[in-house]
Amino acid sequence: MIKLFEIIKKNFRLLIRSKTSALIVLVGPLVLMLLIGFAFNTSSIFDIKIGTYSSSYSELSNSINDKLTDEQFRVLKLDSEERCIDAIKTGEVHVCTIYPADLNLQTSDKIIFYVDQTRLNFVYIILDRISSKIATKSTELSTALTNRLLTSLNNANTKLSEKGGIVVELTTNLKDAKELTTDIKDQFLSVELNVSKSNFTELKNEIDDIKQKENLSASLFRDLDDLVEDVEDNYDNLVLQLESVASIRNSAETGLGALENKLAGNIQDSVELKNTIDEINQDINSIEIKDVARIVSPISTEIKPIVAESTNLSYTFPTLVILVVLFAGVLIGATTIQEEKSSKAYFRNFITPTHDILFILGNYLSNLIIIVIQLLIIFAVMLYITKTSVVELTLLNIFVLLAIVASVFILLGMLIGYLFRSNETSNIAAISVSALLLFFSNTILPLETLPTAIRGIVSFNPFIIGEASLKKVLLFNESLTSILPSIYTLIGYIALLVVLVYITRELTKRWFS
């Protein structure tokens, strides 16, 4: 134990006395973290330049441009579509937006965006931000249109409701008229206009008899005959007139029948009209959502963070911390071993009665202490910048996890340090290995973009395991027990690396003989 303490003490003395090493090892990551902290402590992205082109800008396209022009975006109107696309290639603008000529609501042409797909990590953010801005404008327009539509619908509903009573009244009137018509027709039908032709011959015979019997004067009889003749004529005329009336009555009856039928039809129609109006009213009334906003966007979505923090730093902090631990761990591990190996005293250490594992442990602990100091400062800076309060237990869990992750990277660095003879090759190897772990993580490209087989291998990347675990502990306040499989995997790496470091140290002894 005393020997171990002496080795660690010696390592720190050497580190402090080598000012450049101390600067690189201690201050470097802290400055980096501080700068990152200030840079990422915002939820915005700034100074996105959008190039736009339209052969004829309309009020709508100009209003979209106005909408885009704010603190995040700068809109540059360019002369042609080609110029606009070239501007992306030269980096003058980030996105090129081509508006159709005279863009208006009746236009079916699309707004086209040109983006630089090579900026994978950026292009989707820009598209998302621009799309959301344009979607806002689109929603505004849609809201106005829907509003008009709804107003018309409401008016129709109101008017139909109002006029529904008239239709009912009309139906009643029609029914009354029909009944009246039926009565008139019945009355007509009840009028008997059939008269039988009276036999005036019998009357004349009677008059002749009377004339013969009573021996009445001929003039009297002539007058009587004339009178009978007149009555007969009048009667015939009356019969003729009655026949004419009967004919008229018959045609009136037919007309009334037709009228009655028509009225019945109209009643039917007005009933149907009423039903239709009722149905329309019912349909309109059955529309539950009459709120414009709800109709424009019937499914309301809101993206809510699962953590309370809202700045980019909060989201990226676990990745940044693991990144610092990765590079600091591997580089410190490799550098300290190289310094030890190139030290004049390296050989003397071998011949002292001190077990090799104690030197490995001493170096590892020295490096771990350095990383822990760095992490303490990083967390202090982070908490100061973001004004976040972290529960003590969470902080403890974070440090336990980070110590395990740092151990993997330190031992990896130490292995590299022992494997390579020169400082230069060791540093190149350390950076290459760190870069490899970084490239095959979620930081640069989502893992989902990798083929399944490679993804399976890459999922064992300690950087990924560490990052995912830290996110769980730091952002979701999960306990260490919930990430036990990851911790076991990392401990497995530590055990393997300790064995490899020991073997490599023993095998490379000969270089000094």
Next chain:
Amino acid sequence: MAQPFIQFENISKSFGKKVVLNDVNLSIPYKEIYGIIGKSGSGKTTLLSILIGFIRADKGKVYYQSQDTNKEISLVKQQFGFAAQQASFYTRLTVRENLEYFGRLYGLKESELREKIPNLLKLVNLQDAEDLQGWKLSAGMQKRLDIACAIIHDPKVLILDEPTQDLDPVLRKDILDLVKKINKDKEVTVVVTSHLLDEVEYICTMVAILDSTKIITSGTLNNLKDRYSKYVEVILDIETKNYEKIIKQLKGKQDIKKIVVRNDKLYLYTTNGENLIKDMLAFARERKLKINNISLNRPSLEEIFESLTKKND
């Protein structure tokens, strides 16, 4: 016969296809300053590395006080001190911090270190530099600190690999005197390798010559000289320097055991030096050769080494 303090028994070592040591046998007695001499690359450092257990021999064993060093590696580490060709300490630590650090690694307690370090600093004459960082020390001081680090734990055996390499003559003597002092004051057995034979002759009581992967001879200095001094050397300096012709003419002469040309002089080894001088003077007269100088000498270690190693070339 007493058991040797350290014994190499049939040690062989190869690196890849290159055989560095082949069946080396050597006994080092207690309290001696034992020099192992050999040309550069002859395997001296490898032999010492095997002795301290830093590398393992392919074949053979090393015994320390009759114990197999491979099995008793902790004993070896505890009782052996080693100073390599290059000083081995932390240049960013002070003299005292280096001693404290290595003392701790040797298991010394703080109280022991408090007592030991001042004495040690005095012994190696670094008491005025104890707070100086290693890189600020002169070459001689660095070597002395290195030796101090090697003996912080009071080893029974001090192994020095080319201890005076890269030092000027004054510093060399300084270091050699220090080694002698350590040997005497602390009763430490010293094993030292060097290719500077005058140094070895200056400090060593016993010597082994390593050449062509083997120990070709070993023993005390006097013993070696006696062994190889049954031939005295007659040194002949002839004006024409035409030694090849002379050697041909001298071939077959019964009393000349060996002829070597060195530094434009002819070295003739014989059992009877005075007779040979007479013969050589007559030889020169006959052939009208002008002799600049002729002398009689007992061979130095360097000469013994050269004569022995040349045979194997």
